[in-house]
Amino acid sequence: MTETATSDALALVLKVNGADRELQIDPRVTLLDALRDHLGLTGAKKGCDRGQCGACTVLVNGRRVYSCLTLAAAHDGDRIATIESLSAQELRSVQAAFVEHDAFQCGYCTSGQIMSTVALLDEMSAGAASAVTPRLTGPIELTDDEIRERMSGNVCRCGAYPNIVAAVRAVAGES
Amino acid sequence: MLPFSYTRAADGDAAIAAGALPGAKFLAGGTNLVDLMKGGVEAPQALIDISRLPLAGISALQQGGVRIGALARNSDTADHPVIRSRYPLLSRALLSGATPQLRNAATVGGNILQRTRCHYFYDPGFQMCNKRNPGSGCAALEGHNRMHALFGASAHCVATHPSDMCVALSALDALVRLRSAAGERAVAMLDFHRLPGDEPHIETRLVPGELIVSVDLPASSFVKHCAYLKVRDRASFAFALVSVAIALDVREGLIHEARIAMGGVAHKPWRAFGAEQLLVGAPVDAAPFAEAAGAAVEGARALKHNAFKIDLARRAVLRALRIAQS
Numbered sequence: 496m497t498e499t500a501t502s503d504a505l506a507l508v509l510k511v512n513g514a515d516r517e518l519q520i521d522p523r524v525t526l527l528d529a530l531r532d533h534l535g536l537t538g539a540k541k542g543c544d545r546g547q548c549g550a551c552t553v554l555v556n557g558r559r560v561y562s563c564l565t566l567a568a569a570h571d572g573d574r575i576a577t578i579e580s581l582s583a584q585e586l587r588s589v590q591a592a593f594v595e596h597d598a599f600q601c602g603y604c605t606s607g608q609i610m611s612t613v614a615l616l617d618e619m620s621a622g623a624a625s626a627v628t629p630r631l632t633g634p635i636e637l638t639d640d641e642i643r644e645r646m647s648g649n650v651c652r653c654g655a656y657p658n659i660v661a662a663v664r665a666v667a668g669e670s
Numbered sequence: 671m672l673p674f675s676y677t678r679a680a681d682g683d684a685a686i687a688a689g690a691l692p693g694a695k696f697l698a699g700g701t702n703l704v705d706l707m708k709g710g711v712e713a714p715q716a717l718i719d720i721s722r723l724p725l726a727g728i729s730a731l732q733q734g735g736v737r738i739g740a741l742a743r744n745s746d747t748a749d750h751p752v753i754r755s756r757y758p759l760l761s762r763a764l765l766s767g768a769t770p771q772l773r774n775a776a777t778v779g780g781n782i783l784q785r786t787r788c789h790y791f792y793d794p795g796f797q798m799c800n801k802r803n804p805g806s807g808c809a810a811l812e813g814h815n816r817m818h819a820l821f822g823a824s825a826h827c828v829a830t831h832p833s834d835m836c837v838a839l840s841a842l843d844a845l846v847r848l849r850s851a852a853g854e855r856a857v858a859m860l861d862f863h864r865l866p867g868d869e870p871h872i873e874t875r876l877v878p879g880e881l882i883v884s885v886d887l888p889a890s891s892f893v894k895h896c897a898y899l900k901v902r903d904r905a906s907f908a909f910a911l912v913s914v915a916i917a918l919d920v921r922e923g924l925i926h927e928a929r930i931a932m933g934g935v936a937h938k939p940w941r942a943f944g945a946e947q948l949l950v951g952a953p954v955d956a957a958p959f960a961e962a963a964g965a966a967v968e969g970a971r972a973l974k975h976n977a978f979k980i981d982l983a984r985r986a987v988l989r990a991l992r993i994a995q996s
């Protein structure tokens with residue numbers, strides 16, 4: 496990518512949910528707005544738009560980030576996965592657990608919660624630690640404390656937290 | 671956000687040249703800079719994206735130290751096997767900060783240079799802020815200041831540095847390696863951030879266009895006896911009211927060396943050197959921890975709303991010392 500004059504449109508390609516998507520956008524556009532407003536993928540939600548709620552959580556190159564705090568321009572060529580990309584299988588099991596455990600009320604935070612749940616499972620299998628992990632060496636058990644800490648980047652305004660923990664516990668138990 | 675140009679730096683030299691131009695800013699993870707741009711606090715004319723420069727590695731140094739590339743993500747640093755096993759204090763401090771989503775984006779260099787969370791700084795609706803608007807005054811001095819500094823503040827600024835990672839780096843005597851057109855140099859973490867004095871808008875020793883390239887840690891003798899304790903308004907996803915990093919080098923039951931650093935209490939990570947000295951030579955199972963904790967808050971100066979933080983800091987130091995003891 497070459498330099499642009501101030502806020503001229505930039506050309507970039509995002510590999511969104513497995514397909515190359517070409518965009519011409521102003522460098523001010525966040526990844527979240529690119530997904531929602533330019534690509535019509537409204538699964539990622541805009542809660543705070545300031546990195547404080549998690550509603551906009553997506554995976555970039557397989558890792559969860561807040562799409563509202565990163566510029567689309569910085570992601571030329573990156574693989575982006577939104578909730579629309581979850582395989583029927585993944586979506587079914589995580590969604591089913593959220594339904595079964597009544598892990599939402601309004602549902603606005605839910606797509607972010609589900610993307611975080613998917614990422615949490617990957618992070619657990621990679622052996623990632625958290626602030627509440629008792630020992631940094633050796634295997635890590637996914638206790639409720641661990642789930643709460645690892646899901647703490649997703650705020651739920653309706654306060655469905657105990658049920659979200661139960662849903663994550665159930666999905667983790669299956670996988 | 672005001673308009674700006676966006677350039678991805680091809681290499682370090684290109685970044686340094688572009689970053690030295692007036693109005694230019696480096697973009698790493700963007701988690702602080704993009705937020706501040708949205709709020710109208712920062713308005714760079716040119717963003718130089720350094721996030722893909724090859725500075726994300728973590729590698730062993732001779733004599734047992736480790737070099738952490740400035741673009742290593744906070745999550746990768748916290749989870750690196752060498753950091754987890756030899757610098758657990760740093761892992762703990764990193765994992766205490768922000769959230770998994772933020773740590774996946776945030777870099778080591780960006781974390782060091784993140785700006786204060788003082789509400790008056792963050793909200794351009796307030797005209798007064800000597801950081802945003804040098805010479806305008808400090809709204810926090812007489813305003814809501816329960817989060818603000820206990821040490822090293824001035825009549826011009828009472829803001830704190832919000833980083834958790836930097837508190838551990840300061841306890842571990844890290845070196846920050848910098849690169850500019852003039853060459854490379856290294857600055858101790860302890861000296862990297864400045865106290866506010868009468869120029870609170872000048873926050874670090876970095877000169878325009880200078881790039882942080884790595885953070886170097888000396889060989890660690892603090893693996894067994896260390897602790898990071900963070901006290902905040904909620905259990906997770908909040909900045910520290912007070913945080914404490916403790917590192918004790920214990921040899922044959924005696925404290926050979928002690929490090930005590932506090933976060934959330936000053937314009938920079940705050941080392942309690944006097945308190946550290948009280949512990950040297952003491953048996954670790956009968957060390958004068960209470961005296962050291964008292965000494966750690968000596969010289970603290972309360973503002974209108976933050977006096978509670980003095981006792982909180984003292985108790986946090988005491989509790990963290992006890993955790994590190996065992």
Ligand SMILES: Cc1cc2nc3c(=O)[nH]c(=O)nc-3n(C[C@H](O)[C@H](O)[C@H](O)COP(=O)(O)OP(=O)(O)OC[C@H]3O[C@@H](n4cnc5c(N)ncnc54)[C@H](O)[C@@H]3O)c2cc1C
Nearest residue numbers: 698699700701702703767768777779780781783833834882
């Ligand atoms: C909601 C929220 C909660 C948070 N909670 C915490 C917390 O509890 N504890 C904590 O410690 N932090 C917390 N953070 C802050 C977070 O750690 C920082 O935003 C992050 O570390 C910044 O890194 P970055 O790579 O995203 O920096 P950027 O935003 O990209 O950059 C920040 C600054 O550093 C400069 N810069 C970046 N890299 C370099 C380099 N290599 N050389 C020279 N200049 C450089 C940039 O120009 C910019 O001025 C929180 C942030 C948010 C949004």
Ligand code: FES
Nearest residue numbers: 542543544549563
């Ligand atoms: S919308 Fe991104 S974190 Fe709230």
Ligand code: FES
Nearest residue numbers: 600602651652653
């Ligand atoms: S279900 Fe309403 S915000 Fe979480």
